[in-house]
Amino acid sequence: MANKKIKKRIVWGDMIFYICTLSLPVLFFIFNNFVINFNSLIMAFQKTNLETGNLEFAGFGNFADVFKEVFTSKNLTNALWRSVWGYLVTLVVTTFIPVFFCYYVWKKMAFSDFFKVVLFLPTIISSIITMTIYRFIANRLLPELYLDLFGAEILGLTSNPSTSFQAVLFYNLWMSMGGGLLVTLGAMNAVDTEVLESGRIDGTNTITEFWHIVLPSIYRIIFIGFIAGIVSIFTADYGLYGFYGSAADPETWTVGYYFTKMTLEATEVELPFYAAWGIIVSVIVIPVTLFFRDLIYNHGPSED
Amino acid sequence: MKTVRLKKRKIKISPFEIICFLCLAIYALSLLYMYFWGVITSLKTNFDFRHNLFGLPQGNIWEWQWNNYVVAFNEVKVQVGARYVYLFEMLFNSFLYSFLGAFISVFCTWMVSYVCAKFKYKFSSVLYKAVIVFMIVPIVGSLPSSLKIYRDILNLYDNWFYVAISSIGINGANMMIFYGFFLGVGDAYAEAAKIDGANNWQIMLRIMFPITGQMFLILFINAFIPRWNDYMACVIWIPSIPTLAYGIYKFKDATNNVANWPPLQITACVLLMIPMLAAFIALKDKFMGNIRIGGIKG
Secondary structure: OOOHHHHHHHHHHHHHHHHHHHHHHHHHHHHHHHHHHHHHHHHHOOOEEEOOOEEEOOOOOHHHHHHHHHHOOOOHHHHHHHHHHHHHHHHHHHHHHHHHHHHHHOOOOOOOOHHHHHHHHHHHHHHHHHHHHHHHHHHHHHHHHHHHHOOOOOOOOOOOOOHHHHHHHHHHHOOOOOOHHHHHHHHHHOOOOHHHHHHOOOOHHHHHHHHHHHHHHHHHHHHHHHHHHHHHHHHHOOOOOHHHHOOOOOOOOOHHHHHHHHHOOOOOOHHHHHHHHHHHHHHHHHHHHHHHHHHHHOOOOOOO | OOOOOOOOOOOOOOHHHHHHHHHHHHHHHHHHHHHHHHHHHOOOHHHHHHHOOOOOOOOOOOOHHOOHHHHHHOOOOOEEOOOEEEEEHHHHHHHHHHHHHHHHHHHHHHHHHHHHHOOOOHHHHHHHHHHHHHHHOOOOOOOHHHHHHHHHOOOOOOOHHHHHHHOOOHHHHHHHHHHHHHHHOOOOHHHHHOOOOOOOOHHHHHHHHHHHHHHHHHHHHHHHHHHHOOOHHHHHHOOOOOOOOHHHHHOOOOOOOOOOHHHHHHHHHHHHHHHHHHHHHHHHHHHOOEOOEEEEEE
């Protein structure tokens, strides 16, 4: 009887502790993930009556407006293509090249510690600093260099609308080479040493070890970038806000930049339109992301 | 007489290694040159900058424009309403914003992970799965809704409450790391402490927290760095609490006579670089601690 009482008291003590510790984080988790997204859904179906100032049910009006905007606004259509192109270039360059860099560092080849620190620098130094310095290099240093070498004048690369997006994209690629360095190194550290050892006995060289043992062990980590990147088609501004604030030339816009800029400049009346935009993008992105995630996680390669 | 024969070790260098080395070397040099160019440009006069873009500042080292740092210190300012916020206040804002946000976020996740791993109620597994699902499912475009709720309904826009409250929550990736670790920690410590009379709070804070101290610090630093470097949060949420990164964001487009001198703008950038670089040098191993889902190595 006494034992039962003690047990009951301990369980209740645990329960009170459990509730106390979880309540606040769970409340905000629910708020940030459920309440805000549910409100987004509600907003997407609302419209402000300009005469009364009240919010009214708008059916699919906002969604129709979004599609109309996508098909009629040349800026947005171009921004969409630019985003897709940016995603593909970023995917190829920043997904695969850093893996070779990480492998080099992981194998502790010559100067690997030095390279590890340098690759990590863009992570710790604010992008607004590198953007500012890069802007001067692209607009002052390179045209000067071009003039010295070829005797012809060119406009600053980020200030000339015809080269600005390429220049901004190049900046992103340049700064992203060390991206995911620590996570990829962590994944490489988890490669089974017995497999590596038996590979060495079988006479694997650096390339075959990389291709047949290391790559299959870490491909999930590599493809996280690919999966996350699908969202970036609609969200990434490639640092355009940092370079130009809200005044970027429409020739440079990406969808992510367009959405952020327009939302921040929107009045309360216009917010439901952008909420509908968010819902449409989520509806496109969620199944595509989950499909590729399933494909990569369940049907990927394995160590030979 | 003994003769010592030195064996000649044959070092094999593969073409793969050479190509990787060359690519890395070119990349590293290009990156370091950018920072180096920034530092030397920060020590030039405006005239020197226009006529000597590539070289070192003119004159002897003590004749370089060290004064740029003093001027930048006084000129990097952001107008908030009727007053100006100067560099020291921005430094304080940056530190508080980064520390508060990172600590609250990592601590909440740490606490939830511990409780979910050690208290096997049904809700624990439901919560863990929900956090993972929300981490995987890419819901985008909630900015209009967030603006509406935080700014128009809760009136939490542009104040410190927003910084604290928006940091409370559960970070999916961090939870996977902490949760995996706590599952691997046996119950022996907690049971021994319970026999000695410790309650759940004491077990959590006095026994489990020190065990995960190293991991907590690495994840805290990982949360601190992006906050320190972030300028968009100020643009969107807290424009009246300018941080250093936001200060540079504003300063680089400033149009008044002194502030639009390129060397001065670059000096401001170098000033912003210093605190993080100093912290990195002091805590390099913590900054670059290897992270894996389920634990931390090294």
